[in-house]
Amino acid sequence: MSYYQWLGDMNYMAEEAEVVDFVDEMDGGAAGGVEDVEVNEYDLLTKATDTSSGQARNGQDIQGIPWERLNITREKYRLTRLEQYKNYENIPLSGEAVDKECKQMEKGGNYYEFFHNTRSVKPTILHFQLRNLVWATSKHDVYLVSNYSVMHWSSISGNLSEVINFAGHVAPSEKHAGSLLEGFTQTQISTIAVKDNFLVAGGFQGELTCKVS
Structure with a gap:
């Protein structure tokens, strides 16, 4: 789950006065402004440890959300969210139109089995409509954008390494037709x-960078 999606979920719960008390309890006092609450909510998630398949089978939430400390169950919150939360749509009622055209499948099938959830890997998405900022090249290799860096994470070793950093000056190592020899500075990545x-x-801003590892 992305940072923005999780914040959206938790903000929705805050409207029901469930999360605010939990944030205050963890911080040892009343929260500050809205931005402080959002940062604290994000910290609560990222401070949680990883979740293994064994822990999930024993009842631990795969996202690390401490439902036992909230005044609402996961099942009840999920049901309420499905009933009341509206996804953003560029075209009004596009979701309903697709549902009518597409074949509806029966629910309840077990298509995937949970394996592992890590919270040490933190992709950053600058806009909720951006795509292709997380890229899986195998069952255990994931590339993602984190701040100004493209990172590689291995689910086998658990190692997180930096592939390229765009925070400073990035210039081409070879001369090619059309290359901007002076390079770029503080490039904000929109796709990989x-x-x-x-x-x-x-x-x-239309920058295009290629790298062979």
């Missing part, structure tokens, strides 16, 4: 693609 050790990253 990775395959066969070849990384392509695009920026908000």
Whole structure:
């Protein structure tokens, strides 16, 4: 789950006066402004430890949310959210139109089995409509954008490593037709693609950077 999506969920719960008390309790006092509450809510999630498949089978929440400390169960909150939360749509009623055209499948099938959830890997999404900022090249290799960096994480080793950092000055190592030899500075990444050790990253201002690892 992304940072913004989780904040949206927790803000929704705060409207029901469930999360605010929990944040205050963890902080040892009343929360400050709205921004402080959001940061504290995010910290609560990221401070939680990883969740293994064994822990999940024993009843631990796979996202690390301490439902036992809230005045609402996961099932009740999920049901309420499905009934009341409205997703953003560029085209009004587009979701309902698709539901009418597409074949409805029976629910209840077990298509995936939970394996592991880590909270040491923190992708950052600058806008909720952005896509292709998380890229899986195998069952255990994931590339993601975190702040100004493209990171690689291995689910086997648990190692998180930096592939390229756009916070400073990035310039091409080879001369090619059309390359901007002076390079870029503080490039905000809007999309990435990775395959066969070849990384392509695009920026908000039309920047295009390629790297072979």
